[in-house]
Amino acid sequence: MNMTIPDARVMDVRTSLPRHKTLRYGRRKPSDIRSAAMHHSATKSGTPEAFAGYHVTTNGWPGIAYHFVIQKDGVIYWCNDPETISYHVDNSNRHALGICIVGDFRTQQPTAAQLDAANRLIQHLQVQIPTMKQVLGHQEYPGYAWKNCPAFPMGKFRSDYSQYLQKPVDKPDKPQQVPVAISLNGSLLSVTGFLQGGVFMLPVRAVANATGGKVEWIAATQDVRVNGKDLNEKIIEGSAYAPAREMAAALCLQAEWDGKTQTVKLRGCVTE
Template sequence: MTFGRASLPRHKTLRYGLRKLTNIRSAAMHHSATKSGSPEEFARYQVGTNGWSGNAYHFVIQKDGVIYWCNDPEAISYHDGNGNRHALGICLVGDFKTQQPTAAQIDATQRLLQYLQVQIPTMKQVGIVDKPKQIPVAIKLNEVLLTVTGFLQEGVSMLPVRTIANAAGEKVEWIEVTQDVCVNGNRLNKIGKLKGV
């Protein structure tokens, strides 16, 4: 396993929220949907284009079986929509719509999962997640046109709250105790509307 977390591109001010290890229930398996790639390239895109805090995955497995540790397991990174709070993100480099994982990737994945299930006994399930379809969305905020990258999930457009709120000059914070997102001190409900509005 290669440790490269400190050298990966990260957002200048944003950080992923944190959770207890006991909150992790599953591992979400992804493919990069690219022929090649690296944790650095993924993080550069996810930070620069999506406006995320850092690399979306906790682990990235290269075609040669090298495992990169990208985020601490406690980080609630953006890789599985509503499952982010309870899932670790593991990404195998490759486009598995047209390719197969290599034998080295399969072996590395099995070894990583065995290791993680000992370290995190609450992690019982492994699920395959297809990469969500990313969509550009134009939003008009205070007479300024803002284009953000979101994704479709079950026919619903999911957009990054922090990117939109920051562009509007609003303050966004994560409240660990209640697991809530707040904009200017007001909690958002699960579909992104201010509670009580």
């Protein structure tokens, strides 16, 4: 995901925050995200590292609950992939993305820099994730009417945010698809994949068939599975393509990129 936001500073801390030794959050498709959930930290100060440590050590969660944390100076900390199903609104977790603004707004007020950053972040995310149409406070989710979070008026926040929506938003250019070859244990396959937005995409059925993998189409959820594992696939002209690293993991293969020959090399055992 492109997280370059005009007039905003974003710090990517996804790989540096405390994580549980064994537990891992589930994953979803970006199109599963329906809303942004606004939280306050309920602390006068704090850092993503401190929040992650509390969520892991005290709560026993796989990692930090929030996808983004906004400090008082307006710096946005990117804590989880949007596809991560983290714990922050209970039964609504699968469809909600969590944004935490640092502060205890029962006794404090969000800074102007925080509100500006939150508005810019949400606007940017709604371009990247068109299904994320709602912006709700924590207490507006089912089962949380009792909870005073984020403890600032959501009606006013949404009203102020609507002013941002009136401004034209430049949608990012669609990344160009660059064809790439695919080899399996040193032999070129007759099909090709492509590189788009820094991700190598491989044709699911062709690669699975070449390696003896089992492909399933789940009509109810419009999902493709390989050997029982869900993929973040794209359907292009009726064919499914999935990230090379996900395909390799599902097929128990190793994947590497050969820049000289523009080839995704798959290596490992093939089941006949």
